[in-house]
Amino acid sequence: MLRRQAQRESAARTYARSLPIVPVRARGLTIEGADGRRYLDCLSGAGTLALGHNHPVVLEAIRGVLDSGAPLHVLDLATPVKDAFTTELFASLPAELAADARIQFCGPAGTDAVEAALTLVRTATGRSGMLAFTGAYHGMTAGALAVSGGATDAGGTTDVRVTRLPYPQDRRCPFGVGGAEGAELSARWTRNLLDDPKSGVPAPAGMILEPVQGEGGVHAAPDAWLRSMREITAERGIPLIADEVQTGVGRTGAFWGVDHAGVVPDVMVLSKAIGGSLPLAVIVYRAELDQWAPGAHAGTFRGNQLAMAAGTATLAYVRENGLAERARTLGAHMLAALRGLIPSHPCVADVRGRGLMIGVELADPDTGEASPDLAVAVRQACLDRGLIVELGGRHASVVRLLPPLTLTDEQASAVLDRLADALSAATRR
Ligand code: PMP
Numbered sequence: 001m002l003r004r005q006a007q008r009e010s011a012a013r014t015y016a017r018s019l020p021i022v023p024v025r026a027r028g029l030t031i032e033g034a035d036g037r038r039y040l041d042c043l044s045g046a047g048t049l050a051l052g053h054n055h056p057v058v059l060e061a062i063r064g065v066l067d068s069g070a071p072l073h074v075l076d077l078a079t080p081v082k083d084a085f086t087t088e089l090f091a092s093l094p095a096e097l098a099a100d101a102r103i104q105f106c107g108p109a110g111t112d113a114v115e116a117a118l119t120l121v122r123t124a125t126g127r128s129g130m131l132a133f134t135g136a137y138h139g140m141t142a143g144a145l146a147v148s149g150g151a152t153d154a155g156g157t158t159d160v161r162v163t164r165l166p167y168p169q170d171r172r173c174p175f176g177v178g179g180a181e182g183a184e185l186s187a188r189w190t191r192n193l194l195d196d197p198k199s200g201v202p203a204p205a206g207m208i209l210e211p212v213q214g215e216g217g218v219h220a221a222p223d224a225w226l227r228s229m230r231e232i233t234a235e236r237g238i239p240l241i242a243d244e245v246q247t248g249v250g251r252t253g254a255f256w257g258v259d260h261a262g263v264v265p266d267v268m269v270l271s272k273a274i275g276g277s278l279p280l281a282v283i284v285y286r287a288e289l290d291q292w293a294p295g296a297h298a299g300t301f302r303g304n305q306l307a308m309a310a311g312t313a314t315l316a317y318v319r320e321n322g323l324a325e326r327a328r329t330l331g332a333h334m335l336a337a338l339r340g341l342i343p344s345h346p347c348v349a350d351v352r353g354r355g356l357m358i359g360v361e362l363a364d365p366d367t368g369e370a371s372p373d374l375a376v377a378v379r380q381a382c383l384d385r386g387l388i389v390e391l392g393g394r395h396a397s398v399v400r401l402l403p404p405l406t407l408t409d410e411q412a413s414a415v416l417d418r419l420a421d422a423l424s425a426a427t428r429r
Contacts, residue, residue: 111139211257
Protein backbone atom coordinates (compact mmCIF):
# COMPACT_ATOMS: atom_id res chain seq x y z
CA MET A 1 0.00 0.00 0.00
CA LEU A 2 2.77 2.42 0.87
CA ARG A 3 4.51 1.66 -2.41
CA ARG A 4 1.28 2.18 -4.35
CA GLN A 5 0.67 5.41 -2.45
CA ALA A 6 4.10 6.74 -3.36
CA GLN A 7 3.45 5.88 -7.02
CA ARG A 8 -0.05 7.29 -7.25
CA GLU A 9 -0.34 10.17 -4.89
CA SER A 10 0.75 13.73 -5.34
CA ALA A 11 4.23 15.08 -4.83
CA ALA A 12 2.54 17.56 -2.51
CA ARG A 13 1.55 14.87 0.02
CA THR A 14 2.85 15.70 3.45
CA TYR A 15 2.44 13.58 6.59
CA ALA A 16 2.44 10.45 4.45
CA ARG A 17 6.12 11.02 3.71
CA SER A 18 7.40 11.14 7.28
CA LEU A 19 4.89 8.65 8.72
CA PRO A 20 5.02 5.50 6.61
CA ILE A 21 2.16 3.93 8.54
CA VAL A 22 -1.03 2.30 7.30
CA PRO A 23 -3.43 2.88 10.21
CA VAL A 24 -6.06 0.19 10.52
CA ARG A 25 -7.33 0.66 14.07
CA ALA A 26 -7.17 3.43 16.62
CA ARG A 27 -8.42 4.18 20.10
CA GLY A 28 -7.56 7.11 22.32
CA LEU A 29 -3.85 7.87 22.06
CA THR A 30 -3.05 4.68 20.19
CA ILE A 31 -2.93 3.92 16.47
CA GLU A 32 -2.32 0.42 15.18
CA GLY A 33 -0.67 -0.04 11.80
CA ALA A 34 -1.43 -2.76 9.26
CA ASP A 35 1.88 -4.34 10.28
CA GLY A 36 0.57 -4.77 13.83
CA ARG A 37 2.81 -2.06 15.31
CA ARG A 38 1.25 0.32 17.79
CA TYR A 39 2.02 4.00 18.06
CA LEU A 40 1.30 6.73 20.61
CA ASP A 41 -0.23 9.48 18.49
CA CYS A 42 0.83 12.94 19.62
CA LEU A 43 -0.12 14.48 16.28
CA SER A 44 -3.85 13.85 16.85
CA GLY A 45 -4.93 14.65 13.31
CA ALA A 46 -2.99 17.94 13.42
CA GLY A 47 -4.56 18.85 16.74
CA THR A 48 -8.08 17.78 15.81
CA LEU A 49 -8.70 14.88 18.18
CA ALA A 50 -9.39 16.52 21.53
CA LEU A 51 -10.68 13.19 22.86
CA GLY A 52 -8.25 11.01 20.95
CA HIS A 53 -9.29 8.46 18.34
CA ASN A 54 -12.74 6.90 18.38
CA HIS A 55 -13.81 8.12 21.80
CA PRO A 56 -16.96 6.25 22.90
CA VAL A 57 -19.06 9.45 23.23
CA VAL A 58 -18.08 10.48 19.70
CA LEU A 59 -18.87 7.07 18.25
CA GLU A 60 -22.19 6.99 20.09
CA ALA A 61 -23.14 10.42 18.73
CA ILE A 62 -22.29 9.40 15.17
CA ARG A 63 -24.21 6.13 15.50
CA GLY A 64 -27.16 8.02 16.94
CA VAL A 65 -27.48 10.11 13.79
CA LEU A 66 -26.95 7.13 11.49
CA ASP A 67 -29.57 5.05 13.27
CA SER A 68 -32.12 7.88 13.43
CA GLY A 69 -32.74 8.03 9.70
CA ALA A 70 -31.87 11.73 9.64
CA PRO A 71 -30.52 13.09 6.33
CA LEU A 72 -26.74 13.28 6.20
CA HIS A 73 -26.56 16.05 3.61
CA VAL A 74 -28.68 19.13 4.16
CA LEU A 75 -26.70 22.11 2.79
CA ASP A 76 -27.24 24.83 5.41
CA LEU A 77 -30.79 23.92 6.43
CA ALA A 78 -31.89 23.77 10.06
CA THR A 79 -31.88 20.34 11.71
CA PRO A 80 -32.19 19.17 15.32
CA VAL A 81 -28.55 18.02 15.14
CA LYS A 82 -27.36 21.45 14.02
CA ASP A 83 -29.54 23.20 16.59
CA ALA A 84 -27.99 21.13 19.38
CA PHE A 85 -24.49 21.86 18.09
CA THR A 86 -25.06 25.62 17.97
CA THR A 87 -26.56 25.60 21.47
CA GLU A 88 -23.61 23.67 22.91
CA LEU A 89 -21.07 25.84 21.08
CA PHE A 90 -22.66 29.11 22.18
CA ALA A 91 -22.68 27.86 25.79
CA SER A 92 -18.89 27.54 25.61
CA LEU A 93 -18.15 30.97 24.13
CA PRO A 94 -17.03 34.01 26.11
CA ALA A 95 -20.34 35.21 27.62
CA GLU A 96 -20.07 38.71 26.17
CA LEU A 97 -19.79 37.31 22.65
CA ALA A 98 -22.40 34.58 23.13
CA ALA A 99 -24.93 37.14 24.32
CA ASP A 100 -25.41 38.44 20.77
CA ALA A 101 -23.43 36.18 18.47
CA ARG A 102 -24.10 35.00 14.95
CA ILE A 103 -22.70 31.83 13.45
CA GLN A 104 -21.84 31.08 9.84
CA PHE A 105 -21.33 27.44 8.91
CA CYS A 106 -18.51 27.40 6.39
CA GLY A 107 -17.04 24.86 3.99
CA PRO A 108 -15.49 22.07 6.02
CA ALA A 109 -11.87 23.20 6.48
CA GLY A 110 -10.33 25.75 8.79
CA THR A 111 -9.12 27.72 5.81
CA ASP A 112 -12.72 28.13 4.56
CA ALA A 113 -13.69 29.73 7.85
CA VAL A 114 -10.68 32.05 7.66
CA GLU A 115 -11.84 33.18 4.21
CA ALA A 116 -15.31 33.77 5.60
CA ALA A 117 -13.90 35.86 8.45
CA LEU A 118 -11.93 38.03 6.03
CA THR A 119 -14.99 38.56 3.81
CA LEU A 120 -17.16 39.32 6.84
CA VAL A 121 -14.95 42.10 8.23
CA ARG A 122 -14.17 43.54 4.80
CA THR A 123 -17.88 43.82 4.09
CA ALA A 124 -18.74 45.26 7.48
CA THR A 125 -15.99 47.89 7.47
CA GLY A 126 -15.91 48.68 3.76
CA ARG A 127 -12.13 48.46 4.03
CA SER A 128 -9.84 45.81 2.63
CA GLY A 129 -6.48 45.94 4.45
CA MET A 130 -5.72 43.22 7.00
CA LEU A 131 -3.30 43.21 9.92
CA ALA A 132 -1.61 39.83 10.30
CA PHE A 133 1.44 38.47 12.08
CA THR A 134 4.84 37.09 11.31
CA GLY A 135 4.91 33.33 11.78
CA ALA A 136 1.13 33.03 11.42
CA TYR A 137 -0.61 30.07 9.81
CA HIS A 138 -4.21 30.42 8.73
CA GLY A 139 -4.58 27.94 5.88
CA MET A 140 -3.88 27.29 2.21
CA THR A 141 -6.63 29.07 0.28
CA ALA A 142 -5.63 32.39 -1.28
CA GLY A 143 -6.87 34.78 1.40
CA ALA A 144 -5.83 32.57 4.31
CA LEU A 145 -2.40 32.06 2.81
CA ALA A 146 -2.00 35.79 2.26
CA VAL A 147 -2.41 36.46 5.99
CA SER A 148 0.00 33.63 6.89
CA GLY A 149 3.71 34.19 7.45
CA GLY A 150 4.52 31.73 4.66
CA ALA A 151 2.60 33.81 2.10
CA THR A 152 5.50 33.77 -0.35
CA ASP A 153 6.35 30.08 0.08
CA ALA A 154 5.90 27.71 -2.86
CA GLY A 155 5.52 30.48 -5.41
CA GLY A 156 2.79 32.31 -3.50
CA THR A 157 2.43 36.04 -3.91
CA THR A 158 1.88 38.54 -1.15
CA ASP A 159 -1.40 40.36 -0.88
CA VAL A 160 -0.53 44.06 -0.83
CA ARG A 161 -3.49 44.61 1.44
CA VAL A 162 -1.89 42.64 4.24
CA THR A 163 0.29 44.48 6.75
CA ARG A 164 2.62 42.16 8.64
CA LEU A 165 3.19 42.87 12.32
CA PRO A 166 5.70 41.26 14.69
CA TYR A 167 4.23 38.43 16.79
CA PRO A 168 5.86 38.35 20.23
CA GLN A 169 8.41 35.58 20.64
CA ASP A 170 11.14 35.06 23.19
CA ARG A 171 13.59 33.29 20.94
CA ARG A 172 14.63 35.39 17.95
CA CYS A 173 12.61 38.32 19.24
CA PRO A 174 12.76 40.91 16.42
CA PHE A 175 13.55 43.57 19.03
CA GLY A 176 16.29 41.47 20.59
CA VAL A 177 14.81 41.41 24.07
CA GLY A 178 11.99 38.84 24.24
CA GLY A 179 9.75 38.44 27.28
CA ALA A 180 7.29 41.07 28.42
CA GLU A 181 9.47 43.86 27.06
CA GLY A 182 9.57 42.33 23.56
CA ALA A 183 5.80 41.92 23.62
CA GLU A 184 5.35 45.52 24.71
CA LEU A 185 7.59 46.70 21.87
CA SER A 186 5.54 44.64 19.42
CA ALA A 187 2.38 46.35 20.69
CA ARG A 188 4.05 49.75 20.47
CA TRP A 189 5.09 49.05 16.86
CA THR A 190 1.48 48.15 16.01
CA ARG A 191 0.05 51.26 17.66
CA ASN A 192 2.59 53.48 15.97
CA LEU A 193 1.97 52.03 12.52
CA LEU A 194 -1.78 52.63 12.84
CA ASP A 195 -1.48 56.17 14.15
CA ASP A 196 1.34 57.47 11.95
CA PRO A 197 -0.43 59.27 9.07
CA LYS A 198 2.60 58.55 6.87
CA SER A 199 3.08 54.87 7.80
CA GLY A 200 1.82 53.82 4.39
CA VAL A 201 -0.57 51.35 5.99
CA PRO A 202 -4.16 51.64 4.79
CA ALA A 203 -6.92 51.62 7.41
CA PRO A 204 -7.45 47.92 8.00
CA ALA A 205 -10.65 45.88 7.86
CA GLY A 206 -9.45 43.66 10.67
CA MET A 207 -6.63 42.08 12.60
CA ILE A 208 -6.23 38.29 12.57
CA LEU A 209 -4.14 36.43 15.14
CA GLU A 210 -3.66 33.06 16.80
CA PRO A 211 -3.67 33.11 20.63
CA VAL A 212 -0.88 30.52 20.41
CA GLN A 213 0.90 30.12 17.09
CA GLY A 214 0.98 26.41 16.35
CA GLU A 215 2.53 25.87 12.94
CA GLY A 216 4.69 28.95 13.56
CA GLY A 217 6.56 27.00 16.24
CA VAL A 218 4.39 27.00 19.39
CA HIS A 219 4.60 30.61 20.48
CA ALA A 220 2.04 31.59 23.10
CA ALA A 221 1.00 35.21 23.04
CA PRO A 222 1.52 36.79 26.47
CA ASP A 223 -1.86 37.66 28.02
CA ALA A 224 -0.91 41.32 28.39
CA TRP A 225 -0.01 41.53 24.70
CA LEU A 226 -3.30 39.95 23.67
CA ARG A 227 -5.13 42.49 25.83
CA SER A 228 -3.10 45.26 24.14
CA MET A 229 -4.18 43.98 20.72
CA ARG A 230 -7.78 44.02 21.92
CA GLU A 231 -7.40 47.60 23.18
CA ILE A 232 -5.61 48.83 20.07
CA THR A 233 -8.21 47.35 17.72
CA ALA A 234 -11.22 48.37 19.85
CA GLU A 235 -10.02 51.97 20.14
CA ARG A 236 -9.65 52.24 16.38
CA GLY A 237 -12.80 50.39 15.31
CA ILE A 238 -10.86 47.45 13.85
CA PRO A 239 -12.54 44.04 14.22
CA LEU A 240 -10.31 41.52 15.99
CA ILE A 241 -10.39 38.00 14.55
CA ALA A 242 -9.09 35.20 16.79
CA ASP A 243 -8.11 32.13 14.79
CA GLU A 244 -8.86 29.39 17.33
CA VAL A 245 -8.74 26.58 14.78
CA GLN A 246 -5.91 24.88 16.67
CA THR A 247 -6.11 26.49 20.12
CA GLY A 248 -9.82 25.88 20.71
CA VAL A 249 -11.72 23.34 22.81
CA GLY A 250 -9.41 23.13 25.81
CA ARG A 251 -6.15 22.57 23.94
CA THR A 252 -4.20 25.39 25.63
CA GLY A 253 -5.57 24.87 29.14
CA ALA A 254 -8.58 27.17 28.78
CA PHE A 255 -11.66 26.42 26.70
CA TRP A 256 -10.58 29.03 24.15
CA GLY A 257 -7.09 30.46 23.81
CA VAL A 258 -8.41 34.01 24.30
CA ASP A 259 -9.93 33.04 27.67
CA HIS A 260 -6.50 33.11 29.35
CA ALA A 261 -6.31 36.85 28.76
CA GLY A 262 -10.02 37.50 29.27
CA VAL A 263 -10.12 38.92 25.74
CA VAL A 264 -13.36 38.88 23.77
CA PRO A 265 -12.67 39.02 20.03
CA ASP A 266 -15.18 40.27 17.47
CA VAL A 267 -14.82 37.13 15.34
CA MET A 268 -13.70 33.62 16.29
CA VAL A 269 -12.61 31.16 13.62
CA LEU A 270 -13.24 27.57 14.72
CA SER A 271 -12.53 24.20 13.16
CA LYS A 272 -10.51 21.03 13.96
CA ALA A 273 -11.73 19.82 17.41
CA ILE A 274 -15.23 21.33 17.09
CA GLY A 275 -16.09 18.54 14.62
CA GLY A 276 -15.11 15.78 17.03
CA SER A 277 -12.69 14.34 14.40
CA LEU A 278 -14.91 15.01 11.37
CA PRO A 279 -14.69 18.08 9.09
CA LEU A 280 -16.49 21.16 10.41
CA ALA A 281 -15.65 24.86 10.39
CA VAL A 282 -17.56 27.91 11.53
CA ILE A 283 -17.10 31.53 12.40
CA VAL A 284 -18.92 33.12 15.31
CA TYR A 285 -19.03 36.89 15.51
CA ARG A 286 -20.72 39.93 16.95
CA ALA A 287 -24.16 40.50 15.44
CA GLU A 288 -23.30 44.06 14.37
CA LEU A 289 -20.81 42.65 11.82
CA ASP A 290 -23.55 40.60 10.17
CA GLN A 291 -23.88 42.91 7.18
CA TRP A 292 -23.02 40.58 4.33
CA ALA A 293 -25.51 39.48 1.71
CA PRO A 294 -27.08 36.04 1.37
CA GLY A 295 -24.53 33.82 -0.36
CA ALA A 296 -21.61 36.16 0.42
CA HIS A 297 -19.87 33.06 1.73
CA ALA A 298 -21.29 29.82 0.42
CA GLY A 299 -20.27 26.19 -0.01
CA THR A 300 -21.97 22.88 -0.68
CA PHE A 301 -20.62 21.04 2.34
CA ARG A 302 -21.76 23.21 5.24
CA GLY A 303 -24.17 20.76 6.78
CA ASN A 304 -22.16 17.74 7.86
CA GLN A 305 -24.57 16.20 10.37
CA LEU A 306 -22.17 13.53 11.57
CA ALA A 307 -19.53 16.18 12.30
CA MET A 308 -22.03 18.35 14.15
CA ALA A 309 -23.15 15.44 16.31
CA ALA A 310 -19.56 14.35 16.98
CA GLY A 311 -18.68 17.98 17.71
CA THR A 312 -21.57 18.47 20.14
CA ALA A 313 -20.49 15.35 22.02
CA THR A 314 -16.87 16.53 22.12
CA LEU A 315 -17.65 20.06 23.29
CA ALA A 316 -19.94 18.71 26.01
CA TYR A 317 -17.43 16.09 27.13
CA VAL A 318 -14.59 18.62 27.37
CA ARG A 319 -16.83 21.00 29.36
CA GLU A 320 -18.35 18.40 31.68
CA ASN A 321 -15.06 16.69 32.46
CA GLY A 322 -12.99 19.83 32.95
CA LEU A 323 -10.53 18.78 30.24
CA ALA A 324 -9.27 22.33 29.69
CA GLU A 325 -8.17 22.42 33.32
CA ARG A 326 -6.69 18.95 32.91
CA ALA A 327 -4.74 20.13 29.84
CA ARG A 328 -3.44 23.05 31.85
CA THR A 329 -2.08 20.98 34.74
CA LEU A 330 -0.82 18.05 32.70
CA GLY A 331 0.71 20.43 30.13
CA ALA A 332 2.55 22.30 32.88
CA HIS A 333 3.87 19.01 34.22
CA MET A 334 5.03 17.88 30.78
CA LEU A 335 6.70 21.23 30.09
CA ALA A 336 8.57 20.99 33.39
CA ALA A 337 9.68 17.44 32.62
CA LEU A 338 10.85 18.44 29.14
CA ARG A 339 12.74 21.44 30.52
CA GLY A 340 14.48 18.98 32.80
CA LEU A 341 16.03 17.45 29.67
CA ILE A 342 17.84 20.64 28.68
CA PRO A 343 20.99 20.17 30.82
CA SER A 344 21.59 16.64 29.50
CA HIS A 345 20.53 17.45 25.91
CA PRO A 346 22.39 20.54 24.70
CA CYS A 347 20.57 20.32 21.34
CA VAL A 348 17.31 21.29 23.09
CA ALA A 349 17.38 25.05 22.70
CA ASP A 350 13.95 25.78 24.09
CA VAL A 351 10.86 24.10 25.51
CA ARG A 352 7.65 26.07 25.37
CA GLY A 353 3.92 25.78 25.09
CA ARG A 354 0.59 26.24 26.74
CA GLY A 355 -1.60 23.41 27.96
CA LEU A 356 -1.21 20.42 25.68
CA MET A 357 0.26 22.43 22.81
CA ILE A 358 3.96 21.83 23.35
CA GLY A 359 7.10 22.54 21.32
CA VAL A 360 10.72 21.47 21.74
CA GLU A 361 13.04 23.61 19.63
CA LEU A 362 16.23 21.96 18.45
CA ALA A 363 19.41 23.84 17.61
CA ASP A 364 23.05 23.17 17.00
CA PRO A 365 24.59 23.42 20.48
CA ASP A 366 27.74 25.08 19.09
CA THR A 367 26.24 27.72 16.83
CA GLY A 368 22.74 28.07 18.28
CA GLU A 369 21.43 27.78 14.71
CA ALA A 370 18.06 26.07 14.22
CA SER A 371 18.57 22.46 13.28
CA PRO A 372 15.89 21.09 10.94
CA ASP A 373 18.04 18.03 10.18
CA LEU A 374 18.21 17.10 13.82
CA ALA A 375 14.45 17.66 14.12
CA VAL A 376 13.88 15.22 11.26
CA ALA A 377 16.16 12.71 12.97
CA VAL A 378 14.29 13.11 16.26
CA ARG A 379 10.92 12.63 14.55
CA GLN A 380 12.25 9.44 12.95
CA ALA A 381 13.76 8.22 16.24
CA CYS A 382 10.38 8.87 17.88
CA LEU A 383 8.64 6.83 15.20
CA ASP A 384 11.15 4.01 15.68
CA ARG A 385 10.08 4.03 19.35
CA GLY A 386 6.37 4.04 18.53
CA LEU A 387 5.73 7.75 19.04
CA ILE A 388 4.17 10.03 16.42
CA VAL A 389 5.17 13.71 16.58
CA GLU A 390 5.18 16.51 14.04
CA LEU A 391 7.60 19.29 13.22
CA GLY A 392 6.83 22.96 12.95
CA GLY A 393 8.31 26.38 13.39
CA ARG A 394 9.92 28.93 11.11
CA HIS A 395 12.85 26.63 10.42
CA ALA A 396 10.99 23.32 10.84
CA SER A 397 13.15 22.68 13.88
CA VAL A 398 10.45 22.47 16.54
CA VAL A 399 9.19 19.04 17.60
CA ARG A 400 5.51 19.48 18.32
CA LEU A 401 3.28 17.54 20.71
CA LEU A 402 -0.51 17.79 20.45
CA PRO A 403 -1.71 14.80 22.48
CA PRO A 404 -5.41 14.26 23.19
CA LEU A 405 -6.77 16.04 26.25
CA THR A 406 -7.74 12.64 27.63
CA LEU A 407 -4.06 11.72 28.06
CA THR A 408 -3.48 9.87 31.34
CA ASP A 409 -0.47 10.45 33.62
CA GLU A 410 0.92 7.05 32.62
CA GLN A 411 0.56 7.81 28.93
CA ALA A 412 2.22 11.19 29.43
CA SER A 413 5.17 9.45 31.12
CA ALA A 414 5.43 6.98 28.24
CA VAL A 415 5.42 9.84 25.72
CA LEU A 416 8.11 11.71 27.65
CA ASP A 417 10.28 8.60 28.04
CA ARG A 418 10.14 7.82 24.34
CA LEU A 419 10.84 11.41 23.37
CA ALA A 420 13.81 11.65 25.76
CA ASP A 421 15.21 8.42 24.41
CA ALA A 422 14.70 9.59 20.82
CA LEU A 423 16.47 12.89 21.56
CA SER A 424 19.47 11.01 22.98
CA ALA A 425 19.57 8.57 20.07
CA ALA A 426 19.25 11.26 17.39
CA THR A 427 21.90 13.45 18.98
CA ARG A 428 24.34 10.51 19.22
CA ARG A 429 23.77 9.72 15.57
N1 PMP B 1 -5.68 28.19 11.29
C1 PMP B 1 -4.87 27.57 12.13
C2 PMP B 1 -4.43 28.27 13.38
C3 PMP B 1 -4.40 26.28 11.84
O1 PMP B 1 -3.56 25.67 12.69
C4 PMP B 1 -4.84 25.64 10.66
C5 PMP B 1 -4.40 24.24 10.31
N2 PMP B 1 -3.26 23.77 10.87
C6 PMP B 1 -5.71 26.34 9.82
C7 PMP B 1 -6.12 27.61 10.17
C8 PMP B 1 -6.20 25.73 8.54
O2 PMP B 1 -7.06 24.69 8.77
P1 PMP B 1 -7.33 23.60 7.61
O3 PMP B 1 -6.04 22.84 7.43
O4 PMP B 1 -8.43 22.76 8.14
O5 PMP B 1 -7.71 24.36 6.40
